[in-house]
Amino acid sequence: MKRRAFAICVASACAFGPALAVNPDEKLADPTLEARALALSREIRCVVCQNQSIDDSNAPLAADMRVIVRERIAAGDGDAEVKNFLVSRYGNFVLLRPPMRADTWFLWFGPALFLIAGAAGFAAYLRRPAIPASQAVPELSADERRRLEELERRGGA
Amino acid sequence: MAPELGQMSIMLALALAVVQSIAPLVGAMRRDLVLMRLGDSLAVGQLSFVAFAFGALCYAFLISDFSVRVVAENSHTLQPALYKFAGTWGNHEGSMLLWAMILALFGAAVALFGKDLPTTLKARVLSVQGMIGAAFLAFIAFTSNPFDRLAPAPSEGAELNPLLQDPGLAFHPPFLYLGYVGFSMAFSFSVAALIEGRVDSAWARWVRPWALAAWCFLTIGIAMGSIWAYYELGWGGWWYWDPVENASFMPWLVGTALLHCALVVERRQTLVNWTILLGILTFSLSLIGTFLVRSGVLTSVHAFALDPARGVFILAILLGASMGALALYAWRAPALAAGPTFAPVSREGALVLNNIVLMAAAGTVFLGTFYPLLIDVIGDDKISVGPPYFQSTFAPLMLPLLLVMSVGPMLKWRKDQLPAAARKLRTPIILAGGALILASVALKSVLSAVGLALAVWLVAGALAILAQRIRAGAVAFGESARLALSLPGATLGIILGHASMGVCVAGIVAMSAWAKEDVQMLGPGEKLEISGYVFTLEDVSLAAGPNYEAERATFRVMRGGRPAAELVSERRYYPARGVETTEAGIRSNPFVNLYVALGEARDGRHVVRAYVHPLAAFIWIGALGMAAGGAISLTDRRFRLGARIRLDPAPSPARAA
Amino acid sequence: MRFSAAIPFALMALIGAGLALGLTRDPRQLPSMLIDRPLPAFDLPAIANGGGFSSADVAGKVALINVFASWCSACRVEHPTLMRLAAAKRAPIYGVDWKDKAEDGAAWLRRYGDPYVATGLDFESRLAIELGVTGAPETYIVDKSGRIRYKQIGPITDEVWAETIEPLVASLEQETGS
Numbered sequence: 001m002k003r004r005a006f007a008i009c010v011a012s013a014c015a016f017g018p019a020l021a022v023n024p025d026e027k028l029a030d031p032t033l034e035a036r037a038l039a040l041s042r043e044i045r046c047v048v049c050q051n052q053s054i055d056d057s058n059a060p061l062a063a064d065m066r067v068i069v070r071e072r073i074a075a076g077d078g079d080a081e082v083k084n085f086l087v088s089r090y091g092n093f094v095l096l097r098p099p100m101r102a103d104t105w106f107l108w109f110g111p112a113l114f115l116i117a118g119a120a121g122f123a124a125y126l127r128r129p130a131i132p133a134s135q136a137v138p139e140l141s142a143d144e145r146r147r148l149e150e151l152e153r154r155g156g157a
Numbered sequence: 158m159a160p161e162l163g164q165m166s167i168m169l170a171l172a173l174a175v176v177q178s179i180a181p182l183v184g185a186m187r188r189d190l191v192l193m194r195l196g197d198s199l200a201v202g203q204l205s206f207v208a209f210a211f212g213a214l215c216y217a218f219l220i221s222d223f224s225v226r227v228v229a230e231n232s233h234t235l236q237p238a239l240y241k242f243a244g245t246w247g248n249h250e251g252s253m254l255l256w257a258m259i260l261a262l263f264g265a266a267v268a269l270f271g272k273d274l275p276t277t278l279k280a281r282v283l284s285v286q287g288m289i290g291a292a293f294l295a296f297i298a299f300t301s302n303p304f305d306r307l308a309p310a311p312s313e314g315a316e317l318n319p320l321l322q323d324p325g326l327a328f329h330p331p332f333l334y335l336g337y338v339g340f341s342m343a344f345s346f347s348v349a350a351l352i353e354g355r356v357d358s359a360w361a362r363w364v365r366p367w368a369l370a371a372w373c374f375l376t377i378g379i380a381m382g383s384i385w386a387y388y389e390l391g392w393g394g395w396w397y398w399d400p401v402e403n404a405s406f407m408p409w410l411v412g413t414a415l416l417h418c419a420l421v422v423e424r425r426q427t428l429v430n431w432t433i434l435l436g437i438l439t440f441s442l443s444l445i446g447t448f449l450v451r452s453g454v455l456t457s458v459h460a461f462a463l464d465p466a467r468g469v470f471i472l473a474i475l476l477g478a479s480m481g482a483l484a485l486y487a488w489r490a491p492a493l494a495a496g497p498t499f500a501p502v503s504r505e506g507a508l509v510l511n512n513i514v515l516m517a518a519a520g521t522v523f524l525g526t527f528y529p530l531l532i533d534v535i536g537d538d539k540i541s542v543g544p545p546y547f548q549s550t551f552a553p554l555m556l557p558l559l560l561v562m563s564v565g566p567m568l569k570w571r572k573d574q575l576p577a578a579a580r581k582l583r584t585p586i587i588l589a590g591g592a593l594i595l596a597s598v599a600l601k602s603v604l605s606a607v608g609l610a611l612a613v614w615l616v617a618g619a620l621a622i623l624a625q626r627i628r629a630g631a632v633a634f635g636e637s638a639r640l641a642l643s644l645p646g647a648t649l650g651i652i653l654g655h656a657s658m659g660v661c662v663a664g665i666v667a668m669s670a671w672a673k674e675d676v677q678m679l680g681p682g683e684k685l686e687i688s689g690y691v692f693t694l695e696d697v698s699l700a701a702g703p704n705y706e707a708e709r710a711t712f713r714v715m716r717g718g719r720p721a722a723e724l725v726s727e728r729r730y731y732p733a734r735g736v737e738t739t740e741a742g743i744r745s746n747p748f749v750n751l752y753v754a755l756g757e758a759r760d761g762r763h764v765v766r767a768y769v770h771p772l773a774a775f776i777w778i779g780a781l782g783m784a785a786g787g788a789i790s791l792t793d794r795r796f797r798l799g800a801r802i803r804l805d806p807a808p809s810p811a812r813a814a
Numbered sequence: 815m816r817f818s819a820a821i822p823f824a825l826m827a828l829i830g831a832g833l834a835l836g837l838t839r840d841p842r843q844l845p846s847m848l849i850d851r852p853l854p855a856f857d858l859p860a861i862a863n864g865g866g867f868s869s870a871d872v873a874g875k876v877a878l879i880n881v882f883a884s885w886c887s888a889c890r891v892e893h894p895t896l897m898r899l900a901a902a903k904r905a906p907i908y909g910v911d912w913k914d915k916a917e918d919g920a921a922w923l924r925r926y927g928d929p930y931v932a933t934g935l936d937f938e939s940r941l942a943i944e945l946g947v948t949g950a951p952e953t954y955i956v957d958k959s960g961r962i963r964y965k966q967i968g969p970i971t972d973e974v975w976a977e978t979i980e981p982l983v984a985s986l987e988q989e990t991g992s
Contacts, residue, residue: 445833452837454836472833472837476826480827483826484823487822527832527836530833534839539845
């Protein structure tokens with residue numbers, strides 16, 4: 001069903017009829033600038049189809065945003081300036097790479113924290129006192145053991 | 158009439174599920190054999206009624222009974238029969254019914270095939286399955302009735318969303334659900350074990366095949382979704398880190414951890430608590446995924462039709478199941494016997510490392526998926542978390558996982574030395590090191606070089622397991638061949654699974670490093686060139702399908718003056734919904750995908766988007782290979798061992814060996 | 815050991831609380847960045863003879879700027895309310911015909927009525943992106959000093975007008991423009 005969500009996004013939120021992303025007439029002549037524009041477009045969210053970058057999106061508004069991104073790059077804006085231009089109008093929502101700030105700190109460092117917590121938990125586990133034999137997992141009964149051996153003999157052959 | 162019978166069936170199944178959730182549990186408590194055995198017939202009965210209801214809905218779709226609301230909203234008389242049929246689950250209500258049917262199927266499977274399970278364990282498992290079933294059947298009956306009637310019935314239906322009219326719909330959701338719902342077995346076994354207060358190796362032998370089967374289905378489901386997105390959406394992407402994709406990926410990651418951990422319980426009777434916890438978490442994540450898709454909490458415009466009552470109901474199911482199980486865990490798990498210890502450098506140690514990284518990875522996907530919601534709830538801002546975030550956090554996490562993947566299987570249980578393992582891995586180390594140096598020089602990109610070296614490392618590491626098991630080089634060739642033929646399924650499964658992961662990694666790296674694309678306006682006879690492939694637009698003609706009209710473009714692709722492929726791409730218009738879709742033209746072989754998508758027309762020319770994707774097929778070959786590895790592992794006769802060891806005090810006299 | 819066994823439960827309780835709170839939020843509602851910021855400068859061409867307007871035309875008075883389009887079905891829902899507001903002459907409404915063909919927008923207004931004191935075309939989303947538009951219809955309320963004070967996402971219904979916009983317009987008219 002997950003494709004469905006996408007499917008319906010394209011069908012409803014962008015129901016203007018498809019126009020393929022980055023039309024040829026939008027492209028910048030200078031390949032280095034165009035490469036920058038492309039990379040930047042992939043970091044900017046299409047605000048109409050809520051889960052795609054403007055580079056992936058068919059929505060006309062996304063196409064207009066691509067044009068504006070390219071215009072500003074052609075006019076000499078740096079990547080940060082282009083992003084700031086859009087953020088000051090659409091908020092941080094428009095950035096697919098969320099900014100690092102106090103309330104996104106956990107988002108960015110969470111993965112490392114998870115690893116550290118996992119390692120710490122494992123270390124604590126390894127240092128636990130040895131388990132008295134009486135509490136250990138019950139041994140197989142003689143009958144079970146016999147069956148196990150028999151089956152393993154058959155399984156291995 | 159059939160819809161009313163279907164609706165009645167749902168109510169009956171619900172009633173049976175309610176009894177199933179209580180009777181066997183009470184029976185197990187009172188050691189009442191009759192009540193415990195009642196669970197079997199109830200589970201089979203529940204399946205029969207849900208299956209009947211599902212059949213009635215399929216029938217309504219196939220005969221285009223537009224007096225049924227979901228049929229009227231999601232089908233059309235001109236739709237091909239396959240899509241009428243698959244359309245049964247191409248909507249919220251029908252897909253929930255499919256979900257409930259698969260859940261009942263797993264319950265019935267325990268009832269029918271679990272003859273050798275300890276009676277009390279089986280009764281408790283069936284009870285827990287019954288509770289989940291009752292919750293979802295109630296959800297269907299009270300918030301999502303698939304048999305709602307329309308009066309008067311429209312003469313024509315609104316048609317299934319054209320983007321879903323694809324063979325992918327017939328297979329992707331059922332496999333995905335078999336995976337999602339299959340993990341309910343691990344959940345039920347975990348909860349039952351907590352109630353029993355006892356876990357032994359027989360328990361692990363039971364849980365592992367169920368978890369493995371669910372994992373295989375989920376792997377196939379995710380892979381098919383990715384393939385479908387790749388060719389249907391026309392953007393040449395294979396994974397978007399969309400919340401709904403993440404919803405299926407989280408249970409996969411935790412389920413992978415569960416499989417490996419169950420291995421430790423089975424062999425070493427240790428890490429029992431952790432395995433139980435993973436069993437609970439995997440299914441909880443499946444439920445969170447269901448909540449995510451159907452509540453509109455994150456992607457309301459895109460997901461299923463919204464009804465706040467549904468979101469609340471699924472949240473209640475999710476919290477009831479997961480918090481109930483986790484409360485039980487907090488209460489009972491400390492009393493469960495802890496198993497024997499092991500050294501950090503050991504097979505167990507490597508599997509724990511695998512688990513830590515997989516859990517951190519699942520946690521990362523969870524953070525990325527839900528952080529926008531958190532920011533929305535605690536502040537007044539909205540943020541987005543998209544692919545760039547996952548690329549910079551998830552990818553580095555995979556590095557230690559992939560490194561340890563080839564080392565783990567070479568380590569001995571309990572205690573081992575790294576130098577000893579390194580000696581066994583001499584060849585993979587040399588090959589991966591060589592690949593790293595070569596690729597860094599050739600590619601000038603450290604990241605891609607590391608990725609490719611890891612792919613080599615995994616494939617070589619998997620082959621090293623094979624070489625070790627057949628004692629290649631140490632004994633005569635004939636002896637090795639004999640050993641190879643008698644390798645147990647579990648060993649073959651590891652080898653295939655790990656090697657396939659390497660293949661998948663190679664595909665991912667190649668796609669991110671070497672994929673090339675171009676967009677041009679092309680008229681007939683005009684061409685564009687990408688990485689030596691020349692795409693020529695031959696002609697554009699009009700074509701008509703059963704329920705659509707299309708512009709069909711034929712492309713010829715040449716390379717070095719030789720024909721490489723003929724591609725056909727269509728832009729379809731479905732008049733019933735007024736929707737246009739793009740059918741990409743793809744020529745796929747293991748080494749390169751040629752991909753072209755026809756765009757809109759302007760002044761007699763068309764926008765054409767073309768891609769050359771080296772090794773793209775490796776991604777899906779790798780994913781399906783992993784699923785195949787799991788399936789081969791399932792054939793291992795040792796899995797059937799658990800079924801034969803009886804732990805309940807009253808052995809049945811009727812059983813002969 | 816007992817304590818650590820309860821950690822998963824506690825975490826799930828937190829997640830559950832978060833999801834429950836999340837259900838009360840609408841993911842589509844974007845906070846507007848432009849509240850209390852000056853209206854950007856613009857000059858929109860006409861969609862038919864005689865129209866078109868610029869930021870200068872809006873200056874110095876409390877006004878509504880309504881983003882609409884002929885392809886937008888929710889605009890049809892909103893339209894009768896706008897017609898009544900225009901007839902009541904409560905505040906001037908300026909129309910921005912967004913991502914539309916001029917002739918389609920003009921035909922739409924001829925067909926359903928024209929509530930706007932002036933209408934300009936924004937085919938390339940120049941003004942729309944300046945304003946942070948995410949869909950149509952959207953309505954911006956500008957005060958006498960030319961600052962944006964409110965953004966309505968989605969149709970203005972009679973209810974929205976009576977409960978939110980009308981009181982706001984009334985209080986803005988009390989303010990002295992600076």
